[in-house]
Amino acid sequence: MSAFAATPRRHVAVFVFADFGHLSPTLGLTRELIRRGHRVTYFVDHQYREVVERTDARAVVYTSRRGAFAKVPDADAARMAAEGHDLLVESMERVYPLALSTLAADPPDLVLYDFESFPAARMTAHTLGGVPTVQLGISHVSNEVFSLRRLLLDPDAPSMREGGEALMRFAGNNGLAPDGLARFLREWDDRNLAFLPREFQIEGTTFDESYAFVGPTVTDPDGDVPWSPPADGRRTALVSLGTESNRQRDFFRTCADAFDGAEWQVVMTLGREADLAGLGDLPPHVQAHRWLPHPAVLPHADVLVCHGGMSCLMEALHFATPVVVVPQGFEHTLTARRVAELGLGRMIDRDRLTADTLGAAVGDIVADPEIPERMAWMRASVRAAGGAARAARLLEQWADPSASTVAT
Structure with a gap:
């Protein structure tokens, strides 16, 4: 029997970058988790409070400094690195204290997060006693063979060096032992949930069983839609x-x-x-x-x-x-x-x-x-990837710290 099945109401914390494209793939999974009797708490930018609460999840909000990140076409590597640095700082200085103060009296059984949110999410899980974590693949996921960030970011940019130094200070200030630093900084987790099928993933055959490719969850629109298909054959x-x-x-x-x-x-x-x-x-x-x-x-x-x-x-x-x-x-x-x-x-x-x-x-x-x-x-x-139903079953399995990382 899974950990979730043994305890009908478990608590899942979700950390996502301040972008609707990062939030929206998680919403179907959240609805499924809540349908199965679990609680979900999001840490999101204030503009997404309503969309989160429509799933019956709890929204704990802050105001992101994101600005124009990812909105400017063809941003160069230096700009991406600089804005990535700003995201790291925000995750460490704003989101982590908010999450810790929120969850200290109501710790989660599982922490889900996208890569952009990893400092706050992983450190929250660590500080609260080693809560199991799952990294969410909003886009193509990474492993030793294919790394989206190595392709996307310039490792020699000054902001990359500054970001690395800030992460080291953050880890030390929050009691992370040196032998845990490599895992804390890694681009992927021991358990990874990707919202695309393996067949579409770049280098998809190189990803092992610690990655579950569950695909998207597509739901029927709510209410009336002000559009209908052409009736004249166009x-x-x-x-x-x-x-x-x-x-x-x-x-x-x-x-x-x-x-x-x-x-x-x-x-x-x-x-x-x-x-x-x-x-x-x-x-x-x-x-x-x-x-x-x-x-x-x-x-x-x-x-x-x-x-x-x-x-x-x-x-x-x-x-x-x-x-x-x-x-x-x-x-x-x-x-x-x-x-x-x-x-x-x-x-x-x-x-x-x-x-x-x-x-x-x-x-x-x-x-x-x-x-x-x-x-x-x-x-x-x-x-066939399984969508929200398969993802929820996996999370019920992975909530147990002793559970296997194998994605089934």
Whole structure:
């Protein structure tokens, strides 16, 4: 019998970076954990309080200094390193004291966290007596063979050195023994939960049983959705840069111009705070929304045009919708190349995006006779990964400190 089964109500603490793309993959798992009788406490930026509380989890909030992190297209390695340093400092100086003061009287049985939150999460688990931890793979996960951070960050940047020194001080000041330092600083954990299927993971065959590739959890939209598929036989294209990327008018105008209104209906989601009027007049076949739940559109869509964020991409693959990826940063480029490598769509460099290049990429997808078979294979892989139900079962097993790391 698992630890969770023996004690019906267990407590799970979740630490995630202040970005909706990091939060959203965890929400289905949280709903499943709560459905199974457990409690979940999040440490999140204040703007996500409502979305967390809608799952019936507890939200303990702070105001992140994140600023424009990851919102600027093609941020260079130095900028990424500098902003990564700021995240480390925030995790150590703001999130960790908040978590410790919150959890001291109500310690969790398990700590979940994304890599960006590791200082606060791992140190909280250590300080509270060695609570089991699980690292969440929001994007591609890392091991000895493939490391996203080694590719993403410049190890010689001054901010990287400063960050390392800050982490060493943090570890020492909080009583972490020298023999535990390597594990504390490691890019992965003894137990890792990835919200993508192994088949999509870069170098996926090199990951051992300490990694569980559970895929996404895609749920039906709540309430009425202000959109319906065209009734006249036209194809549908969904265009999105995610929930927060709403400043790139030229991108959306280019996409509006790329599709022939006689053949296509285009649905755009610009971001929750987007200025819809800023796009100007749109042709009748183009609809612009601040946000629509993508699972309402993707079952009817013939293509998704996106930046390569893992959440929206996994939703597309869940519904076997091919993708044109226009990456906005280095991590997105890795994902876009993986899409092209697996034959699930096309990649267009951001500086090469025009109405003509997008139209040509979409035309290639529509005309490619092998796309349906490849999409069906990936859809089967996504759905077979197990989603929230499998993830919750694993967490019930991993909550026991003596449990095996093997992902089953």
